[in-house]
Amino acid sequence: MRTSTCDASPPMMSAELESVVPLQEIVPRVADLLPAQGPLDLFVHHNTLHHFEDRPFERAVAEAGALFGCEPYMDERWYRARWNAGEISDDVARRVLQAELAERDEEDVVPGLRRDALWWALLKYGIEELRGQALRWTLAESDALRRFRRDTPATQPWRSRSECSLVMGLWEASLEAARRVAAAAAPSNRGLDPGGEPPNRLHRAVAPLLIRFTAAFLDQGIASWVLPRRERGMLRCFIDLYGRRAGWVESWGAALAQLIDDERHADLDGLQSLHMSLRAWPVADEDREAFLTNQALALRGWAGMVRQVEQHPERVPHPVPARLADYLAIRLLLLRAARAHDAVDSIADPQASDHRPDDPQLVTAWQLFQVAQLSGLSAMDLERWSDADIAAVLAETKACDAVTRRRLLHTAWEHDQRTRWLAAVTQNETPQAAGRADLQVIMCIDDREESFRRHLEEQFDGVETFGLAGYFGVAMFYQGLTDAHPRPLCPGSIVPETYVFERTVVARDTGRGQRTNRILANLEHQVHHGRDSLVRGSIVMPLVGLFAIVPLVLKVVFPWLDRSGRTRRHSADEQTELVLHREDVAPPRGRVTGFTTDQMIEIVATQLRTIGLIENFAPLVLVLGHGSTSLNNPHEAAHDCGACGGGRGGPNARAFAAMANDPDVRAGLARQGIQIPEQTWFVGGLRNTCSNTVELYDTWRCPQEVRAELTHVQAKIERVCALEAHERSRKFETVAPQLPPRLAWLHVRGRANDLAQPRPEYGHATNAFCIVGPRRFSRGLFLDRRAFLVSYEPDIDADGKVLAALLESVGPVVAGINLEYYFSYVDPQRYGAGTKLPHNVSGLIGVMDGARSDLRTGLPWQMTEIHEPLRLTMLVYAPDDRVRGIVERSPQLHRLVANRWLHLCTCHPYGRSLNDWSGFSTLVRERAQTIVPRISGHSSDYYGGRRDPLPVAIIAPVRGQR
């Protein structure tokens, strides 16, 4: 592997190549730490800390938090507010604390102060960890030295008129104690930056140029001019563009030109140039990885995107040869040039204010002072302590530091919420089988479908619903009639082989209509692009510019009026079909065009077995994929179907229905023991989760008798859409709680069309649970759109093969969604993308804040603001040993479960005994005695007028009152 680079490089380099080799290994390791988010229109939810999944969750968040400068959990005060609101019971908190301290809990830290008592006080009331300026301010300006803390009961007896002197006495004693152990308690010096980190001002000096160039290199279609000859790679382009002209670009540009010229970087590849710069900086060999990590993380959004394009060039329409090594080499060149210039002509750095060093004694005294108040100790108690006692107390407060306390608080809150939920869910009694269903609906497992299914079942008795990963087993490259490019519609982990396209059967209009359409589109394009060009713009603006006020007012003030382009395509007068059967057409992407009959039989059989629908077919089976349309939302694809790789699952549902209707496929299924009656008909469709509309496909193909039934069903669906819109709207603050369903539906349709709406829908926010099992166990439960519902029939899967495939595909996907929401909520500024308001689309691949920031990865605040940061609890209705066997055998599942990225529980489908793998089974059983709200009527009788996430309730429909 060395020879090729050797030939290309000048002779002087060959001797040094030995030491280049490790760099080739370092760069991919560094790259693993970068965000793995792809271009915006292929947004797929994934665990933000995917690379840390090999270690326990608690360790991972702490380590990643330190590395990225991010928060591991919510703020302590947030948890205490929850505690005060009753969302953490003392009981659960004690259990968590006991588990943490194990058998050491009853030991005395110092005589008269037990460890568990100290930890309990620290956990429940906390210490404000102050240092430096903040501490000095608090001591001087607040009443911390005049009054005892009011939030802890321990100081109750001392609150009196002479309180002030008591507090001062305690503070003096704390100071004295701190003085005695001063030597021991000296704070550890922060580790020096490896290899002499560049100061922040150098980073800020080079960042704008680096961002401009990287964005230009990666651009996928915003600029009219493409970076000249970018197929040569990043470093070469950079040197061509800036090498000689650098002096014009920045005040330190001359130094850059000099550097490039002197070291002949034009002849080097990225790794060689990087090597050269590392030696010149200088960075010691052992510090290289840490140094490069910091360099890559300085603008981790951009570096991550470079890496994504390097690894998956097929994910962008115009592939470019991006290399992370090139990017790092450029960054180091810029830094070196800026440093060389800085040494000559230093500009004062406004950031570097003189920090007065911490006074360690003051910090220690503050801690002792707080501990004394929390534990009800007096100044005399403190004075009695020996040096060893003081050290022991300090060691204990250090062991129970802020991150530890937040971890324990989070664990307690999470288990409290989980056990309540599990206790309520397992109390649901199985309703009597209602005989043969007259409508069956297969939907995605998505948490947003829970409410739709519930309303459907509440409103209509004979409806049965199923949850199935929303690509319905049909992995394909799909190209609709009006799509310019095919796109993959399947989970990101699968690379589809089959290309499927849509074609016209009966055209709505002749070629003339199409030509008109194309001419109109071209005209629109001319006006659209004309506004940016000088000459065309100068004609367009005076002539038609004023008319722009019409769409302006329409789209902003009356968004619900404009429905253009929503439901036009699949109207009855234009009949299209999918080309599903194998054809001898060379596919533009993928290997083959269309599926063979055997493949189709396999797909349909597997999916039907997974959800347990192998008999008792209703006359009509709806298969509904989902997607979401919204305006002015760069993160639109994040609301689409994750199982379709951030696409819309309509074509998959349509394909599945067409396969299941195919006589050859049905014959094949019958051979496998799945008898679909002749009068049963499958209809595919797409549910829009933002505008709450459902579009059904290929209705013109239905047999006559089904068509009448279908009209009836469409009316039912419309009613459910309105009801579901009503339930969704309760979480939007600007919607009046008493809005009737019809108006709520109008409102959400307006939202999808509203240019001014940064929260068209709340997506997966509040998701926290997942149920894998037959719907009969969860039917009738109000789960508040918080649970993924995966259909699985344990009775027909004795060997566990179906469950194994199901868990392996569903587990990582739902955990990925859940964890991305967790991290984007816990640290919206750094794990998340911050607020949407200043977002600015760059290169059609990502968003920046304003015009010169890092690319923002993660979810914007407007998507996550109502989230509850709980790790996912997955409840599987299957025998415990079957699930354990599956998890043992699957490395990925095992990693997720054993490292607590996901809580798994099983419930036996017959004995109904619950087994919580996180060790809270007994608590769940105890809590099962508590009363679950039982509502007779409809969901709206429960949620009506309330905005917050609601606990589980059992909704019992009033019979005979349809």
Place this chain on the structure above:
Amino acid sequence: MNPLAANGDLVALYALVLAPVGIVLVAVASALVPALRREALLRRTVALSMSVTTVAAIVALAAGASRVSSTPVALWQFAGGQHFSMLLQPDLPALIFALFIAAICGVVAAFSVRYLHREPGFYRYFLFFGLFVHGMMLVSLAGSVETLLVGWELIGLSSAMLVGFFHERPEPVESALFVYAAYRIGDAAMLAAAMLLHHWGGSGALATLFQGELSVVLSAWQLLCIGLLLLTAAAAKGALLPFSGWLPRAMEGPTPSSAVYYGALSVHAGCYLLWRAEPLLATSPVARSLALATGLLTALYGTIVMRAQTDIKTRIAYASLSQTGLIVAEIALGWTTLAFVHMLGHICVRLLELLAAPNVLHEHHAIENRRHGRGVTAHVRRRSDLPGWLYTFALERGYLDVVIARCIVGPILRLARMLDALDRRLSGSAHSRGAS
């Protein structure tokens, strides 16, 4: 005759100018009194205030259209002298422009109440938005240079504060400072023009300036001087060359404020000023050709730089700049009607484009799909065979920042340091003398 009916247009005029101040008052009140800090209250105030403004603009226009010539109306008379007064000049183009501002700001206000819902800076945003609308009204209706100056300052101040809206990050604050510094140069020019006008012309009334009557009173070089100062003020506000560097930096604020300031009204305030002062330009061939050159160069600069920008808001900013430059050139050539229509059309188009900037992915796919359909893989033609120097020139925005840093900021900094050192030496010696 009923006195109210007789003064109806006067009332409408006052309402037009002062209604936006209501937003400011409620926003300030909600900052001071926590009980008033409710989004709904401010939302209703904004709706009411913008409706009043728009209705008043229609009434004032209907009343004003029937009059042939208009007399200035005093908004505020400074005590102690007739020389300084805040006059409004409700002539036809001013009223048309005011109605236009009212409509545009109304749409943007409707956009903003939804877009900024639940944002911590909600009240702050509308505080500055109210100031901005008030400032725009003063500028559009200005009858004296004092009114113009107040409006001009309000636009500049609110603009800088909204660029720095997200003040928890360093970049927006730096950018706000940059924008404000660029504005201050224009403000200084405006102030100088005001002083000269008073000094030479004897009053601050703009009627004489706008109708070209000053040419009788003032000498050619005096006219040139005032003309150039106004051109400088307009160039700073309109981001014309050589001030263009602040425009991309201004894109740090929330999308609607970027749209209404840098897509629509604020950048055109300079054009509007030049448009009103066109008779003055007409008297001085030098000022006129300078304006023409500035306009054309800016247009050329904008269109070249725009082509290499890779983020949507910066791209729109430079595209907008090229049209602004053309409008200025049209004014300089005396094609005032064309310039006015061009300006209004451009404001509408650009506002819509910037408000819908986050929609660019959606639009891109839609147009691509509609043009090509299945099977066609050709893309929008994009140039990739350019000479490197031209591309770098465009990507680096014409090296404007460095030129300014070297030629203006550098010398000023050095001068300041020199003075500082001198100061220290003098004070140090004074100190030592005092000690001895």
